[in-house]
Amino acid sequence: MSNDFWVKTGQEHIMKNVGRLPLVLTRGEGSRVWDADGKEYIDFLTGISVNNFGHCNPDITVALTRQAEKIIHVSNYFYLEEQIKVAEELAKLTGYSQVYFANSGAEVNEAALKLARKYGKVRLGGKYQIVTAQHSFHGRTYGAISATGQPKYQENFKPIVPGFVYAEFNNLDSWKAAINDETCAIMLELVQGEGGVNPAEPHFISGLIDLCRKNDLLFMVDEVQTGLGRTGKHFAYEHYGFMPDLITIAKSLGGGIPCGALLVNEKANVLTPGDHSTTVGGGGMAFAAALATLKLLQEPGLMASVVKKGQYIKETWGSWCNEVSAIKDLRGLGMMLALELKVPSKQVMLACLDAGLIVNAVTETTLRILPALNIEEDDLDEGLQIMKSVLKQF
Ligand SMILES: Cc1ncc(COP(=O)(O)O)c(C=O)c1O
Incomplete structure (x- = not known):
């Protein structure tokens, strides 16, 4: 069954107590998830910091x-x-x-x-x-x-x-x-x-x-x-x-x-x-x-790598300042990070989703990311690249 079929059925029976996105996720592995149509996403949200070691972590x-x-x-x-x-x-x-x-x-x-x-x-x-x-x-x-x-x-x-x-x-x-x-x-x-x-x-x-x-x-x-x-x-x-x-x-x-x-x-x-x-x-x-x-x-080196990846994300965001005008500020600690935008964060979040990246509009102008602590460097880079190309359109 298609994503649209499941969304429609879900909307008929599941209370509208939150602003759920019209997306049915059917499978996850590491920092990637797939919807009911088979479309692939990089997940920078981890179920709001729940899947911190990736989806379906084998351990x-x-x-x-x-x-x-x-x-x-x-x-x-x-x-x-x-x-x-x-x-x-x-x-x-x-x-x-x-x-x-x-x-x-x-x-x-x-x-x-x-x-x-x-x-x-x-x-x-x-x-x-x-x-x-x-x-x-x-x-x-x-x-x-x-x-x-x-x-x-x-x-x-x-x-x-x-x-x-x-x-x-x-x-x-x-x-x-x-x-x-x-x-x-x-x-x-x-x-x-x-x-x-x-x-x-x-x-x-x-x-x-x-x-x-x-x-x-x-x-x-x-x-x-x-x-x-x-x-x-x-x-x-x-x-x-x-x-x-x-x-x-x-x-x-x-x-x-x-x-x-x-x-x-x-x-x-x-x-x-x-x-x-x-x-x-x-x-x-x-x-x-x-x-x-x-x-x-408690795996040796994990906390150091969270600090390193967090710094890398901040530096990468900082390096976009000449090409991306929608960013006002960036903040956070470790891998709990956010961009303060000059444009509505929900629009950016939806455009990211369209481009295959899950991020979160936590306030009207704040875009938050909470990637898996063990996210692979390739996934991180690909996700950041999507974010940049989306933000350039605003
Ligand atoms: C700081 C903080 N406290 C409490 C909660 C509530 O947790 P739960 O949704 O598991 O009830 C949240 C959820 O986002 C949170 O961020």
């Missing part, structure tokens, strides 16, 4: 196949061997000794927000307010949209959860003003993803660390998009030389199988039996894929 596929024949789900009344191994591996990688597993970024952020409220109750005499950043994104559940400092995600769903205050990203005075006698925690992304790929300034983060220390606040970092190697370090907080009280991760952790994790230090370890839970919370398939993913992530 992940083998782990999944073996696990499917062994055990898939046991409920949260029991442990799974693979779950314990992932917890152990994450503890070794980060230094956080306690983990809670769930199925998505939004879900682990919900857990973090509940944890912050409990911390305020039991450690700070009932303080409950959480300060988050303007232009942030923390997911689509109620707590997560309430933490998200972008009115467009909240508008149709009011009233949202009370107790959130939004401060300006990279403006310490704004956070000082937002923190008051009711504040128990702050939460932010170190590179804002959906807000347009905005890295935090180091002096801003050191100021926030001081504020949290002085006021006994929990410093919560959402690493759902930045974590697991995306920025050229295993976790973005490593760029800033500190360890938050808790982090949340998801996206690539389960290699495409839903899995999220909330990792906490001693100070934040306040949840007790009955406080929070989920039926599946990752599950056998996700944990098997996570073990394979964490092994791939």
